[in-house]
Amino acid sequence: MFRLSKKEKITKEEENKPVEDLMNALKIEGQRLPENYEVVENYPLKPPFSYALILREKDTKELLYFVDEISLDRREQEIYMKLKEVLEAELQAPEDDETPVQSFRRQFPEIIAKHRDVLKDISQVGIKKIEFYLERDILGYGRIDPLMADPLIEDISCSGANKPIYLWHRKYENVKTNVFFGSEEELDDFVMRLVHKAGRHVSIAFPMVDATLPGKHRLAIYYRKEVTPLGTSFTIRKFREDPLTIIDLIQNETISLEVAAYLWLLVENKFSSMIIGATGAGKTTALNAIAGLIHPQQKIITIEEVAEINLPRENWVSTISRAGFGMEDKGEIPLFDLIKSAVRHRPDWIIVGEIRGEEAYVLFQSLATGHGGLCTMHAEDAETAIKRLTQPPMNIPSTIIPLMNCIISVKHVKAPALVEFGRSFSKRKFVKVSEIDSSRRIRDVFVWDSSTDTYKMELSDSYLFERISEKWNLPLEYVYEEFERRKDILYYLAEVNIRSCHEIDEFLNKFYNDPKSTYQHIFESR
């Protein structure tokens, strides 16, 4: 369907066909391809209106993500402008049971019927094209709408007007796009609209905003030239509707079966873990996947600045901090207050999206009172993480550091070894899993070796396995046997692709209610 020559007229029989067929019949031409590029791959975004083309420059081999959207001719553009004004004035708010898109699609024919005169001489296909652009620009994400529609895109970043938007693509990594904002004014207006979509406010007085867009995408903004001399810029971290689970992480080799089985035993025994790593290393994803191993009946309260954690289960309360209003930050509800109040809601687990400041102290206090805890923190390694915890502004007394039982380092690795093994070039990995024992010694239980892409496992040095054995009142050997059984179970789940959050919850429920026969069943089906 893509990039074929344009046919000017449609025949009489074609006129009665559904619009999509008509569009195919017309084979509407998209944008012109830039010179000296070859197509690596193309796939539909919102067919038949927009497609993604991955192009490669023939000499430099540089990749370009080319958004190929149907174009409007001059007459269609004029009508688009007129109808946009009409719609902005006449569109009613959605009804209770409607989404904004459903509401738009219901009202659109009624509104254009009232303004038939505007559409004089325009074909059915023309109307469909105009409707596509109106929906894209009024309800959707305008210029970046096609990028938002691509599930392979993780991040979208714009560092100013007249500069190409960059993105992080799951397959091609950092790629430049052909999408850009043509002027500072257009970009500022767009960002203002994004912030409103997120129900927040941006102005010269408050030029930095972190917010959540509908669909839970994370938005970070610098507005105008207050803190960014080159003008407005923004970044969107796209949200996965269907979050990655522990089984996904096994399947995509972020972790081994052993690491997963070990973490499962830790979570089951309410040991706390902190996930550390650099920006975009996969900390929040790891946190979410590990939290998915919590007993489905236990109560979880999550505490974040921006809603990213996604645990689609019943006994979960998500809390989000609130920025203050006005110059004095009146009404501010920081993470600190949320963690303090979470304890009063009798959670089994307190999960803090990311700790940075004094809220770390309250988290440790809650660990001291027997709550399970999970959090992430920006840090290179366990030693640096502990140092940061004990220094201002966190100020955790070093005596209570062992309340954080496990530190997991995650990394976005680009090891040549991965290429040699015929796999993709970059991967997220849990590169180290370490325990903190009662005398604050760090014991590395799993260390990933980049040259072989395998883990060195030192479970014989595991302090937490000893503690599990004490908790269970069973010999240490039993804990090792249980570890092996958990590996079998995880292997089975990965094998039969029981992977979504709901499927894992359902399985855990069954398992915790009747571990013996659930395991037996799996063992026999091997």
Ligand SMILES: Nc1ncnc2c1ncn2[C@@H]1O[C@H](COP(=O)(O)OP(=O)(O)OP(=O)(O)O)[C@@H](O)[C@H]1O
């Ligand atoms: N193990 C993984 N496998 C595949 N994709 C992953 C994995 N971990 C993270 N990702 C993807 O990488 C992106 C960044 O992940 P995530 O938000 O977890 O990173 P982060 O370390 O929390 O980032 P930040 O420092 O910005 O908070 C997301 O789009 C996520 O879907």
Ligand SMILES: [Mg+2]
């Ligand atoms: Mg994060």
